[in-house]
Amino acid sequence: MEIKITKTKTPGVMPAEDKLGFGKVFTDHMLLVDWNEKTGWHDARIQPFGRISLHPASTVLHYGAEIFEGLKAYRRADGGVQLFRPMENVKRMNRSAERMSLPEMPEEDMLQLLTEFVKLEEKWVPKSFGTSLYLRPFLFGNDEALGVHAVKNATFMLIASPSGSYYAEGINPVSIMIENEDVRTVRGGTGYAKCGGNYAASTRAGERAAKKGYSQVLWLDGVERKYIEEVGAMNVMFKIDGEIVTPMLTGSILPGITRKSCIEVLTSLGYKVNERLLSLDELVSAMESGKLEEAWGCGTAAVVSPIGKLAIGDKEYVIGGGKIGEVTQSLYDILTGIQWGKREDTFGWVYKIS
Numbered sequence: 001m002e003i004k005i006t007k008t009k010t011p012g013v014m015p016a017e018d019k020l021g022f023g024k025v026f027t028d029h030m031l032l033v034d035w036n037e038k039t040g041w042h043d044a045r046i047q048p049f050g051r052i053s054l055h056p057a058s059t060v061l062h063y064g065a066e067i068f069e070g071l072k073a074y075r076r077a078d079g080g081v082q083l084f085r086p087m088e089n090v091k092r093m094n095r096s097a098e099r100m101s102l103p104e105m106p107e108e109d110m111l112q113l114l115t116e117f118v119k120l121e122e123k124w125v126p127k128s129f130g131t132s133l134y135l136r137p138f139l140f141g142n143d144e145a146l147g148v149h150a151v152k153n154a155t156f157m158l159i160a161s162p163s164g165s166y167y168a169e170g171i172n173p174v175s176i177m178i179e180n181e182d183v184r185t186v187r188g189g190t191g192y193a194k195c196g197g198n199y200a201a202s203t204r205a206g207e208r209a210a211k212k213g214y215s216q217v218l219w220l221d222g223v224e225r226k227y228i229e230e231v232g233a234m235n236v237m238f239k240i241d242g243e244i245v246t247p248m249l250t251g252s253i254l255p256g257i258t259r260k261s262c263i264e265v266l267t268s269l270g271y272k273v274n275e276r277l278l279s280l281d282e283l284v285s286a287m288e289s290g291k292l293e294e295a296w297g298c299g300t301a302a303v304v305s306p307i308g309k310l311a312i313g314d315k316e317y318v319i320g321g322g323k324i325g326e327v328t329q330s331l332y333d334i335l336t337g338i339q340w341g342k343r344e345d346t347f348g349w350v351y352k353i354s
């Protein structure tokens with residue numbers, strides 16, 4: 001795809017790397033590509049970062065036709081920059097698009113857009129271990145009319161935000177509560193798609209949990225409210241009596257790339273990983289009998305997030321003595337080692353940009 005580049009006349013400067021936080025600072029440019037039914041994808045351009053203008057009837061503002069992805073560009077110790085399994089994000093973006101009746105983009109084109117954008121913004125990839133340039137591709141329906149149907153016009157965009165280390169203060173296990181009222185999604189719904197509405201609908205439960213002093217909620221399935229699905233906006237894994245268990249992908253669970261990578265790393269280490277249904281009842285008996293050894297969330301932002309405490313109604317269970325477990329720690333070390341280029345990538349996951 002040919003990309004027209006208009007460079008900013010007022011390049012910004014990177015804030016101190018320990019003051020970055022997450023998603024607040026943006027790079028100098030943004031990328032846009034338009035799509036319509038007649039011409040397909042066209043007019044790929046990189047231009048100075050700034051506000052965009054939308055028609056008040058734009059589909060995205062009324063019917064939520066929006067999907068996104070999240071991945072990071074990592075700075076290696078040798079100064080080069082790399083991505084981690086970017087083709088997985090590209091494929092998932094297209095699966096999300098298909099679910100939401102938004103246009104898919106040829107995989108090689110999307111990968112090229114990511115690559116060229118990161119090359120242009122390379123100075124914005126921070127240098128310290130744990131920091132990264134967070135990449136946010138997104139796509140929205142943009143018909144200028146109120147009819148409800150698959151869109152005839154859409155826009156793909158890519159913005160990037162230099163982000164601080166998730167664990168600037170060390171890896172501290174989080175407290176989680178079971179969510180009994182709201183459900184994140186249902187089978188047959190949009191759970192496997194990274195669509196904006198899923199996050200709008202799950203914010204309420206997260207806010208309620210925060211008020212009670214918990215970092216996030218543990219979601220149960222939307223049909224029977226019986227099986228564990230995810231934790232906050234992360235996939236979830238458990239070590240029960242030596243076995244690693246993670247909820248199977250039933251359609252309501254987001255197929256995380258970190259989840260997939262954890263499974264592959266654990267298998268390579270000789271662990272038995274079972275993707276299956278895991279009921280809350282089974283988890284409770286494992287906690288009561290002391291067989292639940294470790295629990296952790298996994299996702300691109302945190303890599304892994306150990307769960308130290310789980311609340312079910314008024315009852316609180318401490319997991320692994322409230323400390324990060326051995327398996328969780330090794331996953332963190334191995335995955336971050338590969339991502340930041342400190343460890344040999346025996347899986348072929350790294351995609352070098354420079």
Ligand SMILES: *Cc1c(COP(=O)(O)O)cnc(C)c1O
Pocket residue numbers: 070194230232233234235254255256257258259298299300301
């Ligand atoms: C993005 C996301 C994940 C994690 O996916 P990764 O590819 O590992 O970042 C898990 N659950 C939800 C709901 C998500 O949106």
